[in-house]
Amino acid sequence: MRAVFADPKTDFVFKRIFGAEARKSLLIALLNNLLEFEGDRCIVDVQHLTGEQHVDVAELKLSIVDVKCTDATGRRFVVEMQVLKVEGFEKRVVYNASKAYVMQLRNAEEYPTLCDVFGVTICNFNLWSERDPQGRFKVPMLSRWRMREEHSGERGLPQVQYAFLELTKYEAGDSPQTLIDKWAYFFLEAKNLNVVPLPLAEAPFREALEIARTTSFSAEEWEVYERAKMAEQDARGALSVARLEGKLEGKLEGKREALVRLLERKGVALIDEDRAKIAACAEAVTLDRWFDQALTAKTSAEVFA
Numbered sequence: 001m002r003a004v005f006a007d008p009k010t011d012f013v014f015k016r017i018f019g020a021e022a023r024k025s026l027l028i029a030l031l032n033n034l035l036e037f038e039g040d041r042c043i044v045d046v047q048h049l050t051g052e053q054h055v056d057v058a059e060l061k062l063s064i065v066d067v068k069c070t071d072a073t074g075r076r077f078v079v080e081m082q083v084l085k086v087e088g089f090e091k092r093v094v095y096n097a098s099k100a101y102v103m104q105l106r107n108a109e110e111y112p113t114l115c116d117v118f119g120v121t122i123c124n125f126n127l128w129s130e131r132d133p134q135g136r137f138k139v140p141m142l143s144r145w146r147m148r149e150e151h152s153g154e155r156g157l158p159q160v161q162y163a164f165l166e167l168t169k170y171e172a173g174d175s176p177q178t179l180i181d182k183w184a185y186f187f188l189e190a191k192n193l194n195v196v197p198l199p200l201a202e203a204p205f206r207e208a209l210e211i212a213r214t215t216s217f218s219a220e221e222w223e224v225y226e227r228a229k230m231a232e233q234d235a236r237g238a239l240s241v242a243r244l245e246g247k248l249e250g251k252l253e254g255k256r257e258a259l260v261r262l263l264e265r266k267g268v269a270l271i272d273e274d275r276a277k278i279a280a281c282a283e284a285v286t287l288d289r290w291f292d293q294a295l296t297a298k299t300s301a302e303v304f305a
Contacts, residue, residue, distance in 0.1 A: 002222070005212045007191035009124060010228045012221075014081050017211050019067045021048055026211075027069065029204040031077055033179045034120055034142065034163050043071045068100065074115035076100045083232060085125045093121055097160050119162045122187060126168050141169035142180045175199065255287040262294050263303065274300045 006013045018027045028043050037043060046069040067079040078100050082089065097119035104114050128139035143164050147157040170184040176199050186205050196209055210216070217225065256278050263270055281287055290303050297303045 002214045003191055004194050004214065005190045005209055006214050006217070006225055007229065008187055008208070008212055009081055009083050009122075010225065010232065011081075012225050012228045013212055015067065017208050018079065019048070023207075023211065024048070024069075026204050026208055027067070027079070030183065031079070031118075031120060033183060034122075034165055035118055036144070043075075043077075046071050046077070049076075070115075076104070076115060076117040078117065078119045080119070080121045082121060082123045082125075085123070085127075089123075090127070093119055093162065097162065101160055114159065116158060117160050119160070120165075121162070122165045122167065124167050124187075126166055127164060128166070137169055139166075141166050141171075141184060252282060252284060252287065255284060255291065256281065259287060259291050259294060262291065263297075263300070266294070266297075268294070268297060268300055268303070270300055274304075277304065 008014055008017055017023065018030060024046050028046055031037070031046075032042050049068040049070060068077065069079075070076050078096050080093065080096065097117050100119075101114065101117040105111070126137075128137070128143070130138045132138055143166075145162040145164070146155055146160075148155045165180070165184060167184050167188050170181065170188060172181040172185065174185075174189075174197070176182045176185040182199055182205055186200060186208060190209060190212055193209070196206055200206060200209060214222065214225075259278055260270070260275070278287075278290070281290075293305065294303045
């Protein structure tokens with residue numbers, strides 16, 4: 001049985017809601033809210049840009065990196081959704097925003113014409129988990145970042161700025177009150193809803209939910225969505241295995257290093273063959289045995305006996 005609403009955190013649904021020219025009012029609302037733009041700073045119109053910034057890296061395929069737009073003043077916005085925390089994620093965010101900035105430039109004489117860039121990232125994990133003595137997150141669910149002078153704290157160099165919405169820090173339950181809480185609630189709970197709840201019954205949330213309503217999907221679109229969800233689960237499994245293997249390999253590497261260090265301190269001569277044998281060993285029990293034997297060994301032959 002189909003869910004009533006599709007998960008807006010998936011690539012296909014996120015683009016369906018925020019990446020279509022006909023629905024750009026939703027993208028405008030999301031950006032104005034997450035960037036806390038008010039008055040004359042508000043975005044009133046956007047033009048979608050092409051996906052020239054896409055980086056084909058296997059670990060990053062669950063990221064939205066092609067929902068980019070510019071407004072009437074020339075400001076550029078790079079909007080990303082990340083469901084899994086992968087190695088180098090923060091650097092990738094900086095890379096995408098920086099590339100959006102420099103790609104405006106065609107020659108050195110155009111530096112004065114460069115417009116500000118805003119990187120907006122919605123992530124389904126904690127980027128900053130540290131808490132204060134009262135148990136509160138030191139970095140809130142919605143955080144805004146720009147350069148500042150280290151001694152005075154004065155903010156400056158606003159050309160590239162960042163906003164992060166960490167969905168896992170949401171705490172308002174089924175009663176979101178602020179616009180930021182409502183966006184977080186929408187992204188987290190849409191796939192679990194059977195009806196449009198009261199907190200999301202107003203614009204722009206109701207419209208976003210209607211676009212995510214699965215009965216509006218064609219058979220082909222539903223198949224694409226299902227494949228996207230399966231790909232996400234496969235990626236989660238692969239990432240978990242990779243992290244486990246990484247931990248195990250890190251443990252083995254530590255044992256190898258400890259064995260070599262012990263032998264060097266004892267003055268036991270190691271030829272290239274010995275070092276290669278240690279480096280190639282992938283069994284913790286064998287490395288432990290060699291280490292125990294190294295405690296009393298006077299030659300490498302006694303270590304590997």
